[in-house]
Amino acid sequence: MHEHPNDYIKPELMACCGAREIRDGDVVIVGTGFPTISASIAKHTHAPRTMLMQESGVYDARPRRPALSVGDPCLNPGAAMIGGLTDVMGMFLQGGWVNVGFLAGSQVDKYGNINTTVIGDYDRPKSRLPGSGGANPIGALAQRVIIIALHNTRRLAEKVDFITTPGYIDGPGTRERWGLPKNTGPSLIITNKALLRFDPDSKEACLASYHPGSSIDEVVASTPWDLKVADDVHETEPPRAEELKALRERIDTIGLIKVYEQKGYV
C-alpha cells in the first residue's frame, strides 16, 4: 500500500487532499499557489492527463518558476494556448468544459458560499476585499468546486456577510431555481483541521474526516454552525510518499507552500 512519511506540514496535507479529488483527464481552473500545487500533484501522480488553465487566458502552462498571479510572466512561454478572459472564462468555463475549480475566500459558510467582497456592511464596510474576480463564475459553472479555508469561527460562518460566489446559496434547490447548470457546485472544503463534504440532501458541509492531530470534537468546536458528522467519519489519510515527492521535487522546489503556514494553515 501507500507509504506515509511523517515529516509533512499541514499545507502539504491539504494540497494532497485536493489532488485526490482530481480525476484523470479533468480540466482544472486554478489560481496561484495552493490550487496549482494541488492540481499539479494529481498530474504527477494518479491523473497525468489533468489539464490546468488560468482565468487570465492561459491553458496548459509550463512555468519554470511558481506563478505568483494568474497574470504572471512565467505562464507565457511554453503554454499550449494563450487567449484572453473570454476564451477561458467564456469558451471554456461558461462553455461547460471545466471539471474542477479551486477557490478560497475571507469567509466560507455552511452552504459553501464564499465572500471575497466585503467584511461588514457593503455600504459601510469594515474591510473592503478584492471582489469576485473569477470566483463567482467558477463557483457558478465549474462541475466540482474545492474550497480552501482556515478552520476557525471567523473564517467559517453560518452565513457569510456577502455572497460573492455561490455555493448552494440558501440550501437545496436554490442553484436549480437560479438556473445554474446541473451537476455543478462545491464538493469539498479543505481546512487546516478537516475535510468537509456537502450532504446531498441538506447541501450543508458535514465533517467527512479530521486531519491527524485534530479530532471530531476540536473540529466541531471550531465550526460556527451545528456541524453534522458523517457516519463514516475517519482520520484524513496523510500525504503519500509519492505525493510529497512530486510536490517537493517537481512542483514546488522552492517551498512556496510554506507561506500557507504563515497564513495560519497549521
Next chain:
Amino acid sequence: MHEHPNDYIKPELMACCGAREIRDGDVVIVGTGFPTISASIAKHTHAPRTMLMQESGVYDARPRRPALSVGDPCLNPGAAMIGGLTDVMGMFLQGGWVNVGFLAGSQVDKYGNINTTVIGDYDRPKSRLPGSGGANPIGALAQRVIIIALHNTRRLAEKVDFITTPGYIDGPGTRERWGLPKNTGPSLIITNKALLRFDPDSKEACLASYHPGSSIDEVVASTPWDLKVADDVHETEPPRAEELKALRERIDTIGLIKVYEQKGYV
C-alpha cells in the same frame, strides 16, 4: 479642370462613379471585383486614407494579384489585420465603424432592397441563388451602401421576389421601425446606364444622371417602376484621366474589369 479621355468602357465609368462616393478616411467593406476596384480608385486619387476590409476577416490587404473571392489567398500576405467573421462583421460592421459597403444582386428594387436568395417562389424556386452571405448585414449596418446593377427590367424590379438585404424596405420609416441604426441605408445605385439616388422623403431611387450615350428616356424606359427624375439631372461625368490611370496602371493591370462587359455592363 479634369481631363476626360474617350477610350473607356462602361464598367470603368461605373467604377469611377463608385470611387467618387468615397470620402477620405472612409472604412469600406468590399467584395471582389468591382467594389475593390472602385474603392481602390478612390484610395489612389482623392481619398488616400480609404481603408478596405473583406467580410472574411481581412483589413487593409495588399494583394499582389486581383482577389477572386473574399477568401482569396492573395489577401493574406501583407494585410494589416486578419481575424475572422466576428471581427469584421461583428466588431467593425455591427460595431458601427463601416462607412461604405458595396453590394450587387440578382434583383434590386426601387427602395434599394436586394435579392440574392431566390428567383420565383422561395419554396418552389425557379432559381436558387447563394443567399445573404455578408449582404444583409452590410445593407443593414453600413452607413452608405452603393449598389451595382444591370439596368434592365429583369434585374431592376418594382419589388424584388425576396428581400435578402434591406434597402429602405417598404419605404420611409421602415428601417427606423425595425431599429436599424440611424443614418444607414443605400445611397446610390450605379447601373450601366445611369446613377440613381434615393429621394430623402420618398426613399425611392430617382434618376440623378444618365451615362454618356444613354438618355433620360432610355433610362426611364429600362426601369420597371415609375422612375422620378431629379431636378438637376445631368449627364454623368466620364472617367477622369487620373482615375483611369490609377485603375489601369496600378489597380487592375490585368484588365479584370472587362469581365463586366461580358456580364452585360455595356
Next chain:
Amino acid sequence: MSKVTTMKQAIEAHVHDGDFVYIGGYICRPPFAAIHEIIRQRRKDLTITRSNATDDFDLLIGAGVVKRFIASFLSLGFYGLGRCYRRSIEKGIPHKIEVEEYSNLSLPMMLMAGAMGMPFVPVKDMVGTDMMKVKSFMGDGKYKVIDSPFDGTPTLLVPALNPDVGIIHVQQADENGNAQMWGIGGDCKHGANASKKVIVSCERIVSREVIGKDPSRTIVPGFKVAAVVEEPFGAHPGYTPGFYDVDFPFGSLYQQASNTVEGFEAFLEEWVFGLEDRAAYTQHYVERFGYAAFKGLQAGFDYGYPVSYSY
C-alpha cells in the same frame, strides 16, 4: 496520450449518421480530406453548417450525405452558383435538403454564442427582410424578437449552435490536438469550440514544444479534440496559407463536372470513391495533371519574424 489517427478512423469513430457537423474553412483551409472521407463512408442525414459555403458544401449536398443545412451562403464564387445546391433545391436531386437561412453576421455570432456557453445572442441584421419570414426545420427557434429590457428597443435574438462534431483544417497541431492557425479565420475558432468534439486535420503534426513557442496562435485546446490527422495538401482544391495556393483550374474542372448529374457522379468516382485516402488523392493529382502543376501550387517562401514570450 496521442490522438493521432487516420482520417478513415477519425470519421468512422466521430461522425455518425444524423450528426450535426460544423465544417470550417472558406477556400482558406477547407478540410477536404475529411469531406471526401465522409462521402466515402456514405454518411447520411447530416446537418451541416458554416458561414460562407462553397465547393465543399456543394459536393456534400450532391453526394447525398446532407439532410439539413444551416446556411448563410453557398456559391462557387468565380464559377457561379453551386450546381448541386441548385439541383437539390430546384429539382430534388439527389434529394431536397432543408435550409435554414442566416447571414455572415448572424451565423458566426450563433457559433460564437455556442462556443461561449451563451444561450442566444442579439444581432442587428436580418430584421425587416424576408430572411425573417422563411423558417425551416428550426421553426420558431430560428430567432426571437424581444423588446430590450434595457431600453425597449426591438431586438433580434438568434440561438446558440452546438454541433455534435467540428472539423477544421489548420497549419499545425500537436498529438493532443492543440491546433494552431494563421491567416483568414472565417468562423473556424468559434465553430470548432462550439462543437461537442473536434477533429483536427493539419498540414503537419508538430511537437508540444513547438506549440509552446507561440501559444497565441492556438485556436482550439487539446482537451476539446477527439482526433488529430496529419493530411498534407488536405485542403486542396482550397488553399492553406504558407503551404499551397488555391487551385483555380480544379475549380473550373469541378464547375464543368457538376454541371450535370452524370459529370458530378464521374467526378465523385474519380476523386472520392476511387481513391482510398488523401495520399492516393495527391498521387492521382500528380499523375493526372503532372508534377509541374502540383509544384506550381506550392507556396512561396515569405516568412515573417519570430517572437519571444520570455521574461
Next chain:
Amino acid sequence: MSKVTTMKQAIEAHVHDGDFVYIGGYICRPPFAAIHEIIRQRRKDLTITRSNATDDFDLLIGAGVVKRFIASFLSLGFYGLGRCYRRSIEKGIPHKIEVEEYSNLSLPMMLMAGAMGMPFVPVKDMVGTDMMKVKSFMGDGKYKVIDSPFDGTPTLLVPALNPDVGIIHVQQADENGNAQMWGIGGDCKHGANASKKVIVSCERIVSREVIGKDPSRTIVPGFKVAAVVEEPFGAHPGYTPGFYDVDFPFGSLYQQASNTVEGFEAFLEEWVFGLEDRAAYTQHYVERFGYAAFKGLQAGFDYGYPVSYSY
C-alpha cells in the same frame, strides 16, 4: 498619416475630465506610462474599467482621478489588498469612489458586447448571489433578468460597455495604430475595440511592412486608433512578454508606500509628478536602483518560429 505622438499630447488630446476610460492589462502590459500621465495632468471624475485590476488602478484611485469604477476585482495580489482602494471605500480618502460590481466572466463579456455592437449579452454567473443585490451608479441598468424567449429559462443579461477611450500597451504597432500583441491577453482586444477611440502605447513602432508579415497578431486596426506612442519599458512595474519581467521588488515598494497616505503621496511625488515622462522615469529607475537591477528585468531570448502567409 502618422498618429505617432508623445504621451503628454495623447492624454491632453484624448482623455478628458469625466471620461469613461478602458485601461488594458493585468500585470501583463498595463499601460503605466499613460496612467502616470493621466495623474500628472490631474484628470478628474474618470470612470475606469477593466476586469482584474491591480496596482495601476489602485494608483489612479489613490491619486484622486477616479469617480467611478466598473469592477470585477482589485487587489495587489501577492502583496495583499489594494491600500488606496480600501482607504477610498472605507474612509473616503481622498474621496469615496462609486463601484459597480461584476465578475471576470461578466465584465469581459460586456466589453466584448461593446466591441461587437451587441446591446447586451447573456451570462450565466452572478445569479443568486449578493452581486445581484448591490447596484451602484448603473442602477437598474446594471443587469436584467428575463425568461429566455427560446425556452423560458431565467437568463441574466448584462449591458454592453463602450468607453470613451481605450488605452492599451502592446509589443508593437505601426504609425497608423495597427497594434500587435502576444501572450496573456486579458480583455485587451475587446476592451480596446469597444472604445470610441484608442490610445496605443507600444514597446516599439514598426513599419507597416512588419505588421503585414504577421497580420493575425493584430488586435486593433489602425482606423480605431487616435494616437500611437512609443514607450519602451512603458508597462513597468508590470511586464511585457518578450521585453521585460514583472518587477517584484517594486511591487513591494508600492505596497510599503501605499500603506499610508503620506507614503503614497511621497511615491506619487517621486515616481509621477517629479518626472516629466517615461524616459525620465526610466532614468530615475536606473539611478535609484542601479543598472544591474534594470538589466535584470530585461527578458531572455527565447524566440519561436516565423510563419509564412504566402500562397
